[in-house]
Structure formats: C-alpha cells, structure tokens
Amino acid sequence: MTKLNVGNKVPNFVATAEDGSTIRLSELLGKRALVLFFYPMDGSPICTKEVCSFRDSYEQFVDAGAEVIGVSGDSTQRHQTFARQHRLPFRLISDSDGSLRKAFGVPKTAGVLPGRATYVIDKEGILRLAFSAQFASKEHVEQALSALI
Numbered sequence: 001m002t003k004l005n006v007g008n009k010v011p012n013f014v015a016t017a018e019d020g021s022t023i024r025l026s027e028l029l030g031k032r033a034l035v036l037f038f039y040p041m042d043g044s045p046i047c048t049k050e051v052c053s054f055r056d057s058y059e060q061f062v063d064a065g066a067e068v069i070g071v072s073g074d075s076t077q078r079h080q081t082f083a084r085q086h087r088l089p090f091r092l093i094s095d096s097d098g099s100l101r102k103a104f105g106v107p108k109t110a111g112v113l114p115g116r117a118t119y120v121i122d123k124e125g126i127l128r129l130a131f132s133a134q135f136a137s138k139e140h141v142e143q144a145l146s147a148l149i
Contacts, residue, residue: 003105008127010119011103017091018079023069029125033066035144037118038106042074042082050116050137051086057141058089064148071095073114109134116140120147
C-alpha cells in the first residue's frame with residue numbers, strides 16, 4: 001500500500017458514484033480543490049456523524065473553492081439510500097474492491113477495519129492534507145476546512 005505524503009501528486013482514479021455517474025479525478029483537476037474523505041461504512045453512528053458534519057459544512061467547502069466526495073466500500077445502491085436519507089449535497093463513491101482506499105494508502109484500524117481518512121487535494125492534484133483519526137469524526141471536517149483557508 002502506498003503512503004501519500006503532503007506535497008505528493010495523488011493517483012488518478014475513476015470511480016462510480018451513488019447516482020451511477022463516473023467520477024474521474026482528471027476531470028476535476030484544474031477546476032476546484034477536492035476534499036476526499038474515506039469512512040468505513042454507511043449507517044454506523046460515527047460514520048453518519050462524520051458524513052452529516054461534512055453535509056452541514058458543505059457551503060463552507062464550496063465557498064473555499066472545494067468539491068467534497070465521500071468514499072466507502074458500500075454499494076452504489078446503499079449509498080443512494082444513505083445519501084437520500086441524510087440529504088447529502090455531495091457525491092459518494094463506491095469503493096467495493098478497496099482499490100481507491102489502497103491507492104491512497106488509507107490505514108486500517110487494528111489491522112482489520114477500514115480506516116477513516118481525509119485528503120485535501122489542490123487544483124493541480126497535489127496533496128495538501130492527509131488526516132487520519134478513526135474516532136474523531138468531526139475533526140475531519142475541521143482539519144479539511146483549515147487546509148483550504
């Protein structure tokens with residue numbers, strides 16, 4: 001697994017969002033910064049709190065010139081239900097095979113559980129923040145906003 005460090009170019013990726021659309025990093029670059037946050041699963045208490053914190057701060061991210069995208073291993077169908085239930089204004093990527101998580105070097109918790117990590121990527125595709133904390137869900141939002149300002 002590759003470990004990304006601040007200042008590194010992030011790996012390009014193509015992924016499927018909850019609405020079935022294809023997200024290509026190459027199409028996002030040059031337009032806005034990107035906040036890519038990885039969380040273990042839809043519906044768990046801590047994950048729901050984190051995702052809703054990103055939702056509640058979404059306008060601040062937009063004002064700071066960033067797009068927000070969440071990533072977990074859940075299916076696009078599960079993401080659709082979760083996004084609708086919590087009125088999410090941003091897209092969710094299904095990383096069911098774990099390839100995106102592996103490409104970004106998202107650490108596992110206790111070597112088993114999918115980790116929680118947030119990456120802020122500038123318009124040129126350079127990593128500006130890599131933050132990982134399994135149980136500090138709201139801190140991911142705070143760290144990401146600080147990196148954009």
